[in-house]
Structure formats: structure tokens, C-alpha cells
Amino acid sequence: MFSYLCAMALKKSYDLLESTDPWICVASKLALSIRTVSAIYRKHLKAHNVTMSQLSLLMIVGKHKFLPQSEIGKKLMLERSTVTRDLKRMIERGYFVKKYDKSRPVIYITDKGASYVESIIPDWKAATEEAKAKLGEDGEQALNLVLHKLTK
Amino acid sequence: MFSYLCAMALKKSYDLLESTDPWICVASKLALSIRTVSAIYRKHLKAHNVTMSQLSLLMIVGKHKFLPQSEIGKKLMLERSTVTRDLKRMIERGYFVKKYDKSRPVIYITDKGASYVESIIPDWKAATEEAKAKLGEDGEQALNLVLHKLTK
DNA sequence: GAAAACATGTTGTATATACAACATACGGGT
DNA sequence: ACCCGTATGTTGTATATACAACATGTTTTC
Numbered sequence: 001m002f003s004y005l006c007a008m009a010l011k012k013s014y015d016l017l018e019s020t021d022p023w024i025c026v027a028s029k030l031a032l033s034i035r036t037v038s039a040i041y042r043k044h045l046k047a048h049n050v051t052m053s054q055l056s057l058l059m060i061v062g063k064h065k066f067l068p069q070s071e072i073g074k075k076l077m078l079e080r081s082t083v084t085r086d087l088k089r090m091i092e093r094g095y096f097v098k099k100y101d102k103s104r105p106v107i108y109i110t111d112k113g114a115s116y117v118e119s120i121i122p123d124w125k126a127a128t129e130e131a132k133a134k135l136g137e138d139g140e141q142a143l144n145l146v147l148h149k150l151t152k
Numbered sequence: 153m154f155s156y157l158c159a160m161a162l163k164k165s166y167d168l169l170e171s172t173d174p175w176i177c178v179a180s181k182l183a184l185s186i187r188t189v190s191a192i193y194r195k196h197l198k199a200h201n202v203t204m205s206q207l208s209l210l211m212i213v214g215k216h217k218f219l220p221q222s223e224i225g226k227k228l229m230l231e232r233s234t235v236t237r238d239l240k241r242m243i244e245r246g247y248f249v250k251k252y253d254k255s256r257p258v259i260y261i262t263d264k265g266a267s268y269v270e271s272i273i274p275d276w277k278a279a280t281e282e283a284k285a286k287l288g289e290d291g292e293q294a295l296n297l298v299l300h301k302l303t304k
Numbered sequence: 305g306a307a308a309a310c311a312t313g314t315t316g317t318a319t320a321t322a323c324a325a326c327a328t329a330c331g332g333g334t
Numbered sequence: 335a336c337c338c339g340t341a342t343g344t345t346g347t348a349t350a351t352a353c354a355a356c357a358t359g360t361t362t363t364c
Contacts, residue, residue: 014214014266016273022211025276026283026292027186027193027204029299034182035229035351036302041179042352052179053320059174062166070342077187082321084344089319103329104342114166121168124177131178139301140178142294147181149291150188187321194322205350222312231352236314238350255359256312 037131044127048120055124057090058109058117066108068101077151189283196279200272207276209242210261210269218260220253229303 022028041052050058060075061067067075073083087107090096095113098105109117132140174180193204202210212227213219219227225235239259242248247265250257261269284292 010217010261010266011263014270016270017211017214017266020211020215020273020277022208022215025204025208025280026287026295027189027279028208029295030182030186030189031204031208032229033295033299033302034179034186037179037182038352051319052177052183056174056177056180056183059169059172062169063172063174065162073342077184078320079322080343081323081345086320109162111163114162114169118166118168121172125172127179128177135178135298135301139298142297142301143178143181143185145294146287146291146298147185149287149294150185190322203349225312230350232313233315233353234351241349 036134040131040134041124041127044123044130045120048116048123050116050120053086054090055117055120057086058095058113058120061096061107062109062114062117066106069098069105069107072107188286192283192286193276193279196275196282197272200268200275202268202272205238206242207269207272209238210247210265210272213248213259214261214266214269218258221250221257221259224259 038052045051045055056076057072060072069083069087070080072078072087073080076083078086087096087098090113091098095110095116097108097110099108100106135143190204197203197207208228209224212224221235221239222232224230224239225232228235230238239248239250242265243250247262247268249260249262251260252258287295
């Protein structure tokens with residue numbers, strides 16, 4: 001008998017599609033990679049109610065104590081509007097304050113923000129260790145090479 | 153004179169934060185990597201008004217002609233609700249149709265969808281070539297290793 | 305066969321992200 | 335002093351994504 005799971009009759013054949021391997025795609029490989037790694041980090045960070053994007057902001061501003069907003073976008077390679085809105089949430093929660101220098105915003109970490117990130121760091125390290133364990137030594141070196149080649 | 157760009161007086165020091173290197177983070181490395189690669193793909197795909205996520209759906213369903221919705225999520229490692237909504241857009245645009253087999257949705261590519269993806273493939277290949285050129289042969293192998301380790 | 309467990313799909317909500325359009329400010333050149 | 339180009343920030347809009355809660359249907363257990 002015919003299953004309901006039969007191909008709808010397409011009007012013609014699509015040879016280019018059929019001869020193309022979607023998995024050679026660099027973007028797809030990275031997308032799959034980051035989904036698995038993100039899941040690891042989310043699991044470890046869940047109790048802190050923080051995301052990796054937010055933690056990146058906390059760490060990068062925290063390490064410098066303050067940073068011009070424009071620098072944050074450059075260091076994390078984020079679009080300007082993304083930075084505006086990601087910071088907005090963190091400012092509302094009291095982790096950062098925004099001051100102005102010659103009409104340009106400068107982002108300062110607060111004591112609340114610094115304490116918060118310090119409370120998160122141990123679990124972030126655990127997540128990093130779990131991810132590294134999955135990668136192995138060679139996988140970690142490989143990731144470093146990929147990042148270097150792409151951002152060089 | 154003192155610049156306006158001076159650190160706000162934090163009430164205490166944050167040694168753990170200061171001694172921590174944010175850039176050892178596996179998730180951050182992958183996030184930076186995918187941002188650079190995504191930009192390459194967006195540039196090449198811009199004229200087709202398609203995103204990499206959409207193109208992945210088109211290719212994976214197109215290669216199989218039809219796929220149970222649950223399989224799509226497994227292959228792309230996407231959450232169920234994400235699949236529901238990503239597909240919804242593509243169905244509305246007429247690239248897929250949704251039929252039901254024992255009350256479970258099965259996604260079929262349409263002629264419109266198959267023609268569309270074939271029209272995109274050349275530019276997608278060009279994007280892939282540009283990304284591979286940036287990676288180099290060693291970087292490409294490194295990326296394959298990273299993906300393999302993470303998804304094995 | 306009924307109840308419990310499991311798998312799958314959808315909707316509500318929050319976050320992250322980019323691009324376009326616009327606003328604003330700064331710096332140079334005249 | 336003024337204009338112009340560049341850099342930067344914000345808002346509008348669209349997409350992508352995950353989790354929680356719920357609904358539904360299937361499978362397993364007894």
C-alpha cells in the first residue's frame with residue numbers, strides 16, 4: 001500500500017538541489033556547534049538567570065570597569081543597535097550605569113554588577129570546562145584556529 | 153586634569169573578576185566566529201531576501217522532498233517551538249506545505265520552494281567559498297573537527 | 305483495558321540579533 | 335563661522351531562538 005508519507009508530485013526535477021550537499025556550509029556547521037555549546041552554558045547559568053550574551057557584557061565591561069559603548073560593539077562584533085538594547089536591559093537591572101563623555105555614552109559597571117558577575121564566574125568556568133571536555137585538547141586548538149582565521 | 157572617563161568608585165575590589173579571562177569562553181569564541189561568517193552569508197544572500205536559517209530549512213526539506221516536522225528539529229538541533237515558527241513563515245510564503253500523518257505534521261517542499269532554493273544555491277556556494285577562503289584548508293579541517301567533537 | 309509515562313506540537317513570553325532610517329554630534333576644510 | 339562627511343546612538347521592524355505551560359496523541363505497564 002502507499003503510505004501517506006509519499007512525495008507530492010513536483011512538476012519537474014531539481015538537479016542542482018539534488019546534487020548539492022547542504023552540509024558543506026560553514027555557517028551551518030558553526031550554527032550547529034554553537035547550539036550544542038549554548039545548551040551547555042545555559043544549563044550551568046540557569047540558576048543565575050543570566051544568558052551568555054549578558055555575561056559577556058558583564059565580563060567585558062567589568063574587566064575594564066568602564067568602556068565607551070562604541071568599544072563594546074567593536075570588541076564583541078555586535079551591531080550598534082544590538083548593543084544599545086542589550087545594555088538597556090542590564091542598566092535597568094542596575095548592573096551598569098550610562099554616563100556621557102562629550103555626548104558619547106560610556107558604560108560603567110556598578111558594585112551590583114561586579115558582585116553579580118563574580119557570583120556567576122564559578123558556574124561559567126564549570127560550563128567552559130564541560131565544553132572543553134567535549135572538545136578535547138585538539139578540538140580546543142581547532143576552535144582557536146577557526147576564530148583566529150575568521151577574525152584575523 | 154581628571155578626565156570624565158574615570159572609573160566610578162566601586163566600593164570594593166573584585167579579585168575574581170580581575171583574575172578571570174573572559175576569552176577562554178568556548179561559547180564566546182563560537183559566537184564571534186558565527187558573527188563573522190553570518191555577515192559573509194548575509195552579504196551574498198541579500199538579493200534573495202533569505203536568511204541562512206530559512207535556507208537551511210529549504211535545503212534540508214528540499215533534499216528529502218518531505219520530512220516529518222520532528223525530524224527537522226532533530227537534524228538542525230532546533231527546539232520544537234522554533235521549528236514550528238520558522239516553518240510557519242516558509243509555509244505562508246508558499247515554499248512548504250504541511251500535511252498530517254497520524255496527526256503528526258509532515259513538511260513537503262513545493263515547486264515554488266524548490267525553484268527558489270535552486271535560484272539561491274549559486275550565491276550560497278559563493279558565500280561558502282568566501283568563508284572557506286578565510287578559513288583556509290587548515291581552518292576548514294579545524295571547523296570539521298570542532299563540529300564532530302561537539303555533536304558526536 | 306485503564307492509567308501512567310512519553311513524545312510531539314503550539315502558544316505565550318523573553319532575549320538576541322541585524323538592517324534601515326533617522327538623529328546628532330564631531331572634525332576638517334574653506 | 336559654516337558646511338559636509340564620518341562616526342555613533344536610537345527606534346522601527348523582522349527574524350531567530352529557547353523555555354514554560356499546555357494540549358494532544360501514542361506507548362508502555364500493570
